[in-house]
Each structure stands twice: as structure tokens, then as C-alpha cells.
Amino acid sequence: MTTARGQSSIVDEVKRRSGWAVFMGVLTAALGIVLIVFPFATASATTVFLGGVLTLVGVIELVLALYSQTPGTFLLRILLAVLYGFAGIMILAHPFAGTEGLTLFVGAMLIVRGILALIAAIRLRPLDGWGWFVVDSIANLAAGGFIVAKWPSSTSWAVGTLIGIAVLVTGISRTVFAVRLRRGASDLGRVAQGVA
DSSP states (O other): OHHHHHHHHHHHHHHHHHHHHHHHHHHHHHHHHHHHHSHHHHHHHHHHHHHHHHHHHHHHHHHHHHHOSSHHHHHHHHHHHHHHHHHHHHHHHOHHHHHHHHHHHHHHHHHHHHHHHHHHHHHTTTSTTTHHHHHHHHHHHHHHHHHHHHTTGGGGTHHHHHHHHHHHHHHHHHHHHHHHHHHHHHHHHHHHHHHO
């Protein structure tokens, strides 16, 4: 009886967590669609946001440098403040050039993410739905490779469109996997109730 209750609580926990995973997968897919619809606006807004963040980090590093107690720490913080601040101001002053740099960075990031998704797929291989992680991996690798191969001409459309596609595929793959996990937990719960 205790074992049946324990199995029931585990099944309920898996169902609850997979419900959240389905919700997050759908939300991720919706975000991917928004990125596809507004590719250049997405890239420009991301670049300006990044420039603002780097400038703010530069100011924070400068304040921390003024409060540092040792000369080595002071010089290092001043150097970091100058680097962050300069990078942020340059991105804000030249957003298109910043978008080009961001595009190349995103291409490289998608390639790395594709490799990590492939490793996750290999680890999940015995589970039903693991193939969706392979699809996710291929989508990320293809998007990243295409962005890097077509750079810098890919700047105007790549960040929004290809990342949007990659995010959409990620959302769909996570949703399908979570639905299958939830279905498996339900089947296990029925079997456990039948045994009890």
C-alpha cells in the first residue's frame, strides 16, 4: 500500500512537472514565431539592449574600482570598466556594426547549442521522443552554420529569422517530449493502480 502511494506521488509529480514543461515549450515556440515575423527589429533591439547593458556594467565596474582597497584590484577594475563601457558606447553609437558582431556571435552560439543538444539526445536515447532532441540539434547546427557562412550579409535577417526557427523547433521538441513523458506517467499510474 505504501509502495502504491509512493508510486502515485511520483507519477503526480512527473505529471505536474511535465505540464509546466508543455507550457514552457508552447511559450518558447510562440517566441520563435515572433522572432521570425520581426527579424531585423529583433536584431536591432537586441543590439541596443546589449550596448546599454555593457555601458551600465562599465559604470558599475568604475564605481567598484573607486571602492577597491588594493592597487591591483583598482587597475583591473578600471581596465574592465573601460572595456565594458567602450564596447557598450561603440555598440550604441554604431548599432548596425554591433548587429553584425552580434550576428556572428549568434551563429557561433547556435553551433555550440546544436552540439550540446546532440549530446543531450544521445543521453536520452532510450526514452521515447529522444529523436526530437536530434531534430533540435540539427536545426541549431544548420542555422548557426548558415549564419556564419553568409556573414556579414546575413546581418539583416539572420538573427531574427534563423534564431526564430531554432527557438520554434526547440519549443516544439520540448512540448512533444513533455507530452510523451506525461502520457508515459499516466500509463504508469494506471498500471500501478491496477497492481494495487
